[in-house]
Amino acid sequence: MPVVSLHPDILRNMVGIDVSDETLKQDLFNLGLEFDGEDEDGNFQLEFAPDRLDRLSVEGVARSLRYHYGKERGVFIPPLNPPTWSICIQHPISHNRPYVTGAIARGIKLDDSILKSLIQLQEKLHDTIGRNRAKGSIGIHDLSMIKSTETPDGMSSIYYKGTPPSEPSFVPLGLQEELTPMQVLESHPTGKKYKQLVEEDRQYPAFFDELGLFSFPPVINGARTEVTVDTRDLFIEMTGSDQWTIDKMLNIICYALDSHGATLESINISSPDASIQKPDFSSDTKHIDHSRVEQILGISLTSNDILDSIERSGLDATLLTPPYQQDDSLEKSQYKVTIPPYRVDVLHPIDIIDDIGRAYGFYKLQPRYPDVATIGGRTPNSNLERAIRQALIGTGFEDLLNFNLINEDENFSKMRLKDGKEEAYGNYEPVTILEPYSAEYTIIRTWVLPSLLMVLENNTHRAYPQNLMEIGFIAHTDHTQDNRIKEKNAIAATIAHSQASYEEAKSKLQVICQRFNKKIETLPISHPTFIEGRAASIIIDGKSKGILGEIHPEVLILHGIEVPVSAFELSLDSFI
């Protein structure tokens, strides 16, 4: 989950209210921001779920708190001056980043902490809604360093267009030397990180002014337009694969800049066929039913309760009462709710009801046990599994719980099986993980006994007898299944001590079968895991259901086990 780092003093200052750290933490918790410690500079680390992206920096958190404390109410739309600048889209254009948006912010007074906060906001927007810059990326520049072209419409214009990888050269942020876009991807650390986002494009995306390339999205800005604490006017550009996404990212940035006193100015985005203005601060509306709010919160509310909570969520609402409603009942009433342009998380009226709950205080609601009668029960498989486990434990087995993931070496080689080649119990085509995190866990186990042998291997220093059992999940590839995989549960047991024998294993298996009224036959069979002449196929109801025998000495040596081991495994469905 994202963590936003902010100093409580700056927050208090921006909220304009003096509350203790403890109250602040509690109020933030109830808004959904969990205090997760402080760094050495006293910054709160606040963890929160990535829905309210407007809270990714101190500016947005402060705005939420101002609403929460009632210092601000309703939808706020920052003033926007008419455009004097244009971004002209010119062909050829980057295939992966065809969309562009932007804004200008003038007269901002930056200091180190504001600059840091803006960089944090920018990076966190990249990581979340920007999908690591693939869907949207942000460039912020010092406007005074951009040399525009005067176009016939009277606008100061710059250009967004595709550029061949090998030209032109520019000085990337943080470097002294000139590099081509291609060289940036090859040698610059940021270039390497985002290489895969542009390398397939024949035309790399770039912004140009009179002096040449000044931004290479989504990779890096040019050094020339770098923003410092002395910068007063900002030029903000965003590119990406989805217009809505970059427009919303721009809105969140613009609101943060507005809260630091910047004057926002529109930008013309002009292409050969059209010209539009950004940012887009139009707001959305949704309708919620009074009765649904009451029902979700489980309490009665007046229209004022609801309107107050809506306004303290930074939304606006008007009550719509149907004309035929005569009494004071609000049962059929609705609220028409206006949603400000920085919100990205409101997809449905329920999201507004959630806002109302947070503003009202979910913590004020009393839990109640629902008046709903149902009958509980377990599945037949679950009951069977438990009964068999208890029967096995009664014969002296220690119950175990192992991982369903394993690797080929443990599942096959160390059991003397050649994966999927010859026909033998356990020797099935395994289900493989496409991109395993660890070489230890690469397939789903095709049988349970390898796991038990691993436990024996890891516990040779513990007292014997080690009579182990597991009822566990196994699977192998089967293309006739809907999910292409045959999934099963199997019962496995190992007997390990100095006198362990085939007979002991068989006697325990027999008593279990007897208790579940199953007759078993044990027919001689060859199986590489077991000693030749001491292995049997377990036959139940005329079908081969598993394997029984004394483990081959080579398998024991491969596991570093120094006592004889006898074992059996059969599928759980044998007992149905």
Place this chain on the structure above:
Amino acid sequence: MSIKLPKNQKKVLEAASSTKQKTFDQISSATKLKPEYVSGASYSLEERGLISITTDSHDELLLTDEGHHYSKNSLPEMRLYEAVQRLGDLETEFDLSQAFDQSNLDKNEINVALSNFVRKNYGTIDQGKIVASRDIDIQLDPEQAALDSISQNLKVEDSITKRLESRGLVKVNQSTVRSIILTKEGMAVLQKGVKVSQSVTNLTPQMLSKGNWEHIEYTAYNVEAETAPYIGGRVHILRDTAEKVKDTLVSMGFQEMEGPHADSEFWINDCLFMPQDHPARTHWDQFALSVPPAQNLPSDLIKKVQKAHIDGVGPDGDGYHSPWSENVALGVDLRGHTTSLSMRYLSGQSIGTIEPPQRFFSVEKVYRNDTLDPTHLLEFFQIEGWVMAENLSVRDLMGTFTEFYRRFGITNLKFKPHYNPYTEPSFEIFGEHPRTGALIEIGNSGLFREEVLHPLGVSCDVMAWGLALERLLMLMYGFEDIRDVHGTLCDLQLLRSTEVPY
């Protein structure tokens, strides 16, 4: 008054001396008792306080076969040096092969000779050439001298013994000699005279059938003595916890669900209204499997889910601004949560259409592609539960979970507003640790969104929650490293000694 002792104990007591330690072997030959009987009787006598036993252990050095061989024929490196001497002058380069021919060393000895020749600065060996140094007198080799001393049972310096041990030429045998001496009480007893008791150790079937059990005296046991540990069967602690959770939920009216571990992304993610470009849907977070796309999915349901993603649900609903493709939905993964089962049940695909009210649960394995550490496993059990009814409120949700956690001793729940793509409102559940009292996260919950329920054909409310079983186990029983319990690295001793919870 004289005392009665079993026959063997009487013999041993009488053979012991009050002034001189006698070894078990000496007692054995004096009494004609087998050594094991002497030992058994002696310990019984010691328990009665009649004798005391002294244990004396010391290390004994023995030559190995290889050590014997070199003791007779001298060390290989010395023989190599002598071979070079035979070839000509010291400080002169000779071919190694020549030196080997001259030396009569066998293949194994050659390797030993080469490494030790250099180690002992007998000379240099470089690129097939050997030079014997004149600064060394091999006749004074301390290791050879030590070998000879050991063969004659003479003392040797520890440092050299260690070196010879590491060369595998000697081994250290620990030998233990036990001896006994009479205590004052023992002498007093002997002076008063000792009679043989007619006691028996084991009650036999014959004694019972013949009836002579009545006249027999039974040897008293040391009833305080420790016994050998017993290893019996027991249920695994995590399984036991799972069973308790199941019992609890069944008692609260929940029915159990079951279904596939490997499932299409459709059931795992798409039905849950997780956008296809959601960060948690990358291969780094979930296990994609190398099998062909899933088949036989209900095509009308796929269309409804796709529409919810793109257009949203309801007159005011909005969809995501994310790409959606059926190919992605059909990819087969190991489930990252058992909410895939909830989707199957709610859709009617598992047990047919269900009508409210319903309660369902599962306690089943889920899989996350993550690093393994003391609190995170690649696979763990998820407790999943949901309630389906008309007009549910968040108060019902809070009440249900308060009751569930109360049964496990976790109280004072706090509900932190949270965000999940598939529920709204959503809450992270925090509770007081049953022992430390600290506020800890214990689950995630919420009411399923209409974008989830509507495509599945559900028109009432469904509230759901999830929690890792391992987390509950660690909270309740205080395990610190979950790998000691769950998985093949488990420690049998820990599992055997865990307190039985109830």
